[in-house]
Amino acid sequence: MLSVIGCLLALYLVWRVIWPLRLSRPVRIVLGLLVVALALHHRIVAQFAGTMASPEIPTAMIAVLATGFTTLLISAVFVLVLDALLLIARLVRAQRVLPMLRAAWLRPAAGTLALLLSAYGIWQGMAVPKPRQIEVAIDGLPAAFDGYRVLQLTDIHASRLLTGAWVEKVVTESNALHPDLVVITGDLIDGSVSARANDFAPLASLHAPDGVIAITGNHEYYAQYAEWMQAFRGQGMQVLENTHTQVQRDGATLTIAGVTDPVAARYGLPMPDLTAALAGADPQAPVILLDHRPVEARANAAKGVALQLSGHTHGGHILGMDQLVKRANGGFVSGRYEVNGMTLYVSNGAGLWPGFAARIGVPSEITLITLRPR
Template sequence: MPRWASLLLFFIPVLLLLVGAHVYLFRRLVRDVTEHRGLRRAAGALFTVGFAGAFGARALGAVLPSAASRVVGIVFLAWIGLVLYLLMFTLAADALRTVARWRARRQAASGAEPSEPASPERRALLGRGLALGAGVAGASVTGFGTWRAFHPPDVRDIPVRLPGLPKALEGFTLVQLTDIHIGGVLQRRFVDELVSRTNALKPDLIAITGDLVDGSVETLGPFVAGFGALRARHGAFFVTGNHDYYSDADAWVAFVKSLGIQVLRNRSVTIGDGAASFQLAGVDDWSADRLGEPGYDLDAALRDVRPDRASVLLAHQPSNFDEVARRGVGLQLSGHTHGGQMFPGTIVGDLIWGSRNAGLSRTEQSLLYVSRGCGFVGPPMRVGAPSEIARLVLLPG
């Protein structure tokens, strides 16, 4: 399927959902709550601008200075998240009202006297209270999620028993960065903070497992250049993610290499010396072939990987891990899922990926670690899936 057709199939349902959400929220949180014409007009203008901005922020940002473009992007992307949470809480409030009405009708049908006579004034007051509660709850979750998204990722320590790891490498620290999504919102300041936190861990090796950027080298190169300051005893390594392909993966691979970061495109290298070593392999993104690129080639990546030695595979997506486990790879590091990023996306992610949505899981004798990622995509929010810098401490299996 052509990419334009895939985008169309994605954006049409999203457009319809946003239209319906804006109309419903205006009716429930504004029209049904106040008869003040000024307030209704102001709220109507806010909803109209918010809806238009959600789809036009990119075009508007293209004609604004970079600083203003970033602010516009943050505001309108956050608006989408706010609408999502207002919708969730307002639907929940309406469900409570529906249950209360059903119970009252059932009580009346049974002939029992209601404990307190219902009145239009009481119903209106209850409706306003529920609407206010839904609005406050939605705004509170949005505020927390936005703060959490821009807060530097926490360090998450994960001890991993890697089959075949030499005793001499016990305690080897591998720091994983993934799904950073440098773009119109996350820029150089975020990069510098991420690099500083990573270097402070004094890692033996750094792995960047894809979705580094959302944009061109020309636009984002000055921001991404900050990753040239990453320091690890055995260096930093990069594999491509699907968003890197949306942004011209070949150009980004060349740029990343210029920063002194090694790129593993369906190949492997040896980390360490002699018997005190393990094999590190990397594959291009699983979905690259759907974008007309050569893409994922597990056979090529594992061609020189010996089954009797410890091995680690860098792969952006946790897809195809059953086959990776069948090949006897000891550990795969992935990202892509963001752990769902925002509730209820966390639940959807668990339904799609199961135990592979986030964290450490095992298939046969092979381990998979899926990081929730460092950045975000879409609304600048993290709710129920905090961002992370994963520090994996390797131990003999």
């Protein structure tokens, strides 16, 4: 779908920006083909090096392609807006405005601005996330857990773009916050176990008194799901696949439940099942649910979850685009939501998928959540 949309936008830009340029016909044809190839670069690269989920090419090349692809998308939006304004000006016969909107320099200038914004966006996408600290009040939270600190990491996407050196910095930032518990809500990696061995290794250094608990996101399924589950556990993580664990403190209990991702259906693997995840849990203990996607928050609240921690959306990547991402995720995209008595927190994520690696106005984050009784 991304390639189809990108290709349509590329053809539109060729028509509205490339073809009107005062260049020779062969040069315009070459430029047009390059723009279309950029729109299809995910599929082209996947034919030769890695997959669409995990391009196995040098970091610099991924960054350049990501900048170009983001430029294409933003340029298309700019040109569409300019063309819409031009159409409106024609309809209302705003003669003074028409020459400005038809100016030969205007659309190339919009493309240049898009390039600058995209370069900034990729730089932000590759930045090491900064901590974000919040407090969440939970009904019935035992006094023993007042002030309990849960660190959420999500959407790390260790890859050829966000390499082991970057992951190591994320781990250092996380450990410096001294959490009681670390939870990872999916999409830890992109690629196979062998391809990501060095990039994934620093996560073994995450530490907290009550350990590291992880769930799957959609990206774990795209390459060697079973092998990754084994690798996660080999790093000392407790992986919750439609199950739960209980944290004890001074005789009080806190339930941490985790579910799988809906993409499991493609691979004949267990779908998310909160009922199964909570089977046998202490009915008096507050439940913190780890669910990669926020879309089922209302249903999860109805089953008694006190706090749901999710990711997946990357905060929408770009201001404005977050409104589209929100529609695909049950109306949730970034930050805190109160959902029928349950608190939902959707993290912007620490990293992002190399295929769309831009952040503009939506910073990455490491989230430290302090629990309070309500």
